[in-house]
Amino acid sequence: MKEIYLDNAATTPISSEVLAEMTDKLQNVYGNASTLYGLGREAHTILENSRHVIAQSLNADDDEIIFTSGGTESDNTAVIQTAFTREKLGKHIITTAIEHEAILKPLHFLEEHGFEVTYLPVDEAGQISLDDFKAALRDDTILVTIMTGNNEVGSHMPIHEIGEILKDHQAWFHTDAVQAYGLLDIDVKRDHIDMLSTSAHKINGPKMVGFLYRRTGVNFPSYLKGGDQEEKRRAGTENIPGIAGFAAAVSTITAEEKAHRQEKYFGFKQQIIDGLTTAGVDFELNGTLSKDNLQHVMNIWIKGISTYVMQTNLDLAGIAVSGGSACTAGSIEPSHVLTAMFGEESPRISESIRISFGRYTTEDDINALVTNIAKIVARVQARSEV
Secondary structure (H helix, E strand, C coil): CCCEECECCCCCCCCHHHHHHHHHHHHHCCCCCCCCCHHHHHHHHHHHHHHHHHHHHHCCCHHHEEEECCHHHHHHHHHHHHHHHHHHHCCEEEEECCCCHHHHHHHHHHHCCCCEEEEECCCCCCCCCHHHHHHHCCCCEEEEECCCECCCCCCECCHHHHHHHHCCCCCEEEEECCCCECCECCCCCCCCCCEEEEEHHHHCCCCCCEEEEECCCCCCCCCCCCCCHHHHCCCCCCCHHHHHHHHHHHHCCCHHHHHHHHHHHHHHHHHHHHHHHHCCCCEEECCCCCCCCCCCEEEEEECCCCHHHHHHHHHHCCEECEECCEEECCEEECCHHHHHHHCCCCHHHHCEEEEECCCCCCHHHHHHHHHHHHHHHHHHHHHHHC
16 A cells, blocks of 8 residues: 655655765764864865855855754744843743744743743634734834744745834844745845744755754854854754755755745645545635645645544555644644634534645645545445434
8 A cells, every 4th residue: 555645744754865965974974063173174064065055045144044953942942042031121022823832832931930922813814913913012022933834724924024013123033934944935134034943854854953043143042051063052063964964955945946846735735625525525724725825734624524533544544644633642632723713612623634745745646635535524424324
């Protein structure tokens, strides 16, 4: 049975280009980039070349890129270190109700230490209101952290407009771009972004590698205490093979490739909608089909079929999708994203699945998904009628 992988928002398979680059560096470049002898200098050159490739992808300066272990570390560093560094200027932070847990949990931690957090609501498209944002912004706001694109429903936040509003305000602007990096056009200077987080494994790169973009002039102590790596901004020996692999993944994603992938994934969404409609499946989209959204993420409510039943049956058919809810310790917890969009009583939060496309997804994969969803719905409905 062929395995069909449709959970690329969770992680992506490593690409052949990345694997080749990492294999070469693992075998041949084992020096510590902080040492002065030849092997170390070779590793340091690869480190800085990779930093340059990644900086260019954002219109950032090379020394504004800090390599980390991934999105969670980058998010935690940006949020927690900003708060404790700037608390004399105020203790108010603005975010959204649909951020990733790597943002929400650090904010809950900060609330326990006396900080005040405003969680902006979202509408049924998963969007915040700029009027709500402006109303929430205060003189003592020190940080705004709003994701570029949502990982469950794909909504694209008005990052440029927020940056414009904040460019003359004291608050630093951080965005979690883990899902959006590699798909959307991101320019940190144009959008007045002070900090940005991302992770390599979302773009067919390795796990446990990411970066934090930190604008020149945005300063705080290293989150990790130890050595003086990354110009004293992040302690710990750099993962040269992983960083080189990250840069290789970034190099494959040109502006043209981003546009191509967005168009391709939008076509997959239409294929699913048309196929399920033709099959007579009763479903609705969670979010919208806006061309501005992240097209690799699609979240659908399949009415009357629990997330667990649909996900389990698709797994048995060799198709991997994610629940609209997060599985934790064997129990399904309601998705905070869908809850924020539709309310705690909505059946959507327990009857939705997330489908996410990637570089290797094909039309045949989508056809197999549609066919199997229709079969599962028919089978469950037949049993309920007995």
